[in-house]
Amino acid sequence: MLKNNIFAIRLLLFIVFAVFVGLFAFDQYDHVREIVRNLCLSCLGID
Amino acid sequence: MKSIGKIRLSTQIFTFILVNIGIFSVLETGIVCPVFYCHGCPAAGFACPIGSMQNFIAVREELRLFSFYLLGSLGLFAVALGRFWCGWACPFGTVQDIFIKIRGGKNIPQLSLAPWTKYIVLIGLFIAAWIALDSLFCKVCPAGSLFAAIPYQLIPFTDDPQGQSLIEQTIGTFFWVHVGTLVAAIASFILVARFWCRYLCPLGAIFGVFNRVSFLKIKLDDSKCTGCRQCLEVCPTRIKEPEHIGNVTDCIQCGKCVEACSTGALRISASVRN
Numbered sequence: 001m002l003k004n005n006i007f008a009i010r011l012l013l014f015i016v017f018a019v020f021v022g023l024f025a026f027d028q029y030d031h032v033r034e035i036v037r038n039l040c041l042s043c044l045g046i047d
Numbered sequence: 048m049k050s051i052g053k054i055r056l057s058t059q060i061f062t063f064i065l066v067n068i069g070i071f072s073v074l075e076t077g078i079v080c081p082v083f084y085c086h087g088c089p090a091a092g093f094a095c096p097i098g099s100m101q102n103f104i105a106v107r108e109e110l111r112l113f114s115f116y117l118l119g120s121l122g123l124f125a126v127a128l129g130r131f132w133c134g135w136a137c138p139f140g141t142v143q144d145i146f147i148k149i150r151g152g153k154n155i156p157q158l159s160l161a162p163w164t165k166y167i168v169l170i171g172l173f174i175a176a177w178i179a180l181d182s183l184f185c186k187v188c189p190a191g192s193l194f195a196a197i198p199y200q201l202i203p204f205t206d207d208p209q210g211q212s213l214i215e216q217t218i219g220t221f222f223w224v225h226v227g228t229l230v231a232a233i234a235s236f237i238l239v240a241r242f243w244c245r246y247l248c249p250l251g252a253i254f255g256v257f258n259r260v261s262f263l264k265i266k267l268d269d270s271k272c273t274g275c276r277q278c279l280e281v282c283p284t285r286i287k288e289p290e291h292i293g294n295v296t297d298c299i300q301c302g303k304c305v306e307a308c309s310t311g312a313l314r315i316s317a318s319v320r321n
Contacts, residue, residue, distance in 0.1 A: 007320055010260045013126045020119025028116035032094045033077030035102050036069070036086045043098075043185035044087050044196045045222025 051302045051315075055135050059144070062136040068092035079117055081124035082137040083250050085188065087195030089202055096121050097172070097249050098191075101182040104173060121253060129261030130254045133244050134301030139190045140244055146236040147283060159285075160246050162297045169249040189232035189243070192225035240283040244299055255296025263317045265293035265300055271312035278304035278313060289313075 066084045069075040069092030080086075080093035087098075096117055103114040124132065133140050172184035185191055200218070235242040244251050258264065267289055278289055281303045286292055292304055292313065305313045 006260055010126060010262065010319070013122060013257075013260065017119045017122030017126060020115040021123065022119075024114070024116035024119065028114050029077040031077070031103075032079065032099050032114070032117065033075065035099050036075050036077065036091060036094050037072075039087055040098075040102075040182060040185060042219065042221060043182055043191060044199050045186070045219050045225045046199070 051306045055302060058135045059138075059141040063138050063141065066091060066093055066138060079120040079124075081121065081128075081132045081250075081254075083139040083190050083248060084137070085185075085191040085193075085195040087185070087191055087199075089195075089198055091194075095190075096253075098182055098185050098188075101172065101176040101184060104176040105180050105182055107180075122257075125254050125257035126261060128254075128263050129258040129300060130251060130296075130298060131261070131263055131300045132254055133248070133251050134299035137244075137250075138194065139248075140241065140299065142193065143236045143241050143243060144283075146233065147240050150237050162245065162295070164246045165248055165252040165255075165296075168247050169252045172249060184249075186221045187224055187228050189225075189228045192229035192232075196222055196225040197229070240285075241299065245284050245297055251299070252296070255298075258296060258298055258300070259294050262319060263300075263315065265298070265302065265305060265313055266316045267292060268312045268314070271310045273310055273312075275309070277307045277309065281307045 062082060066080055066082065067088065067090035069086075069088075070090035074092050076092055076094075078093050079096045079099065081096070083097075084093070084095060085091065085098065086093065086095045094117075099117055100114060103117070175183040200222070232243060239245075272289055274289075276289070278292060279286060282292075283301060283303065284297045284299055286295060286298055286304075289304075289312075292298055293300060300315075302315060305315060
């Protein structure tokens with residue numbers, strides 16, 4: 001019973017997260033890429 | 048099973064090379080890396096999930112307070128491998144493993160703090176980003192110190208015509224904070240194996256929740272276990288019972304227990320069904 005539940009939870013989580021990526025990657029991928037490209041100098045301790 | 052350590056070392060080295068593919072700037076991506084590595088590193092090719100999430104919270108651009116793309120990516124990584132990322136791939140974990148090797152002997156006192164301290168760090172850093180409108184955790188993060196702040200001082204920037212480093216003239220307060228947190232972190236690595244992973248890592252806190260349901264995990268066959276507890280002797284995160292291996296949030300799934308198990312009761316198992 002518990003094993004079946006874990007399988008169901010695992011599958012559900014996988015689908016939910018895959019849907020998140022599928023729906024939002026188009027909108028937010030570039031924003032994240034900009035975060036990588038534009039360094040936060042103050043975070044590096046540079047004034 | 049002795050080869051597990053070698054395979055693990057190989058995946059750690061491979062990951063370190065992979066996360067640095069941004070040295071070719073065309074390969075700087077918007078993909079989240081499932082390991083604790085600062086995208087402020089001059090060569091970083093992937094985004095730090097913790098740093099990026101703070102950025103979304105701090106910027107609050109167009110009401111995108113929360114990035115479902117980041118959450119989804121991180122969730123997929125977590126459901127797939129749980130904390131295998133910590134034990135087999137994380138560059139900051141690799142650094143801690145190096146210190147375990149350096150310090151050698153086993154007669155070093157072990158702390159026994161509550162494993163939920165990392166959840167306080169996780170929640171606290173998001174609250175701090177919300178209040179300060181800034182990625183505050185990044186300013187004290189020891190991984191940022193090691194992989195970004197200090198390398199930036201070492202790599203000569205020759206943007207200005209005189210070839211002087213622009214950076215060295217502008218070292219700010221937070222650089223010294225970075226140095227301080229890194230020194231404190233290294234001291235903790237020497238005193239307590241995988242201290243960061245066990246008590247402070249916010250990414251490990253997220254992955255730890257998924258240990259129980261991840262596709263790949265370490266499993267115990269009760270019928271083969273003799274109760275010798277050799278697996279617990281070698282565990283860097285000091286898991287207390289064999290039944291907890293692979294399931295509790297502290298377990299980084301490094302596989303040292305699998306290597307140590309003489310009866311084959313522990314194994315790394317990839318399974319969708321159970």
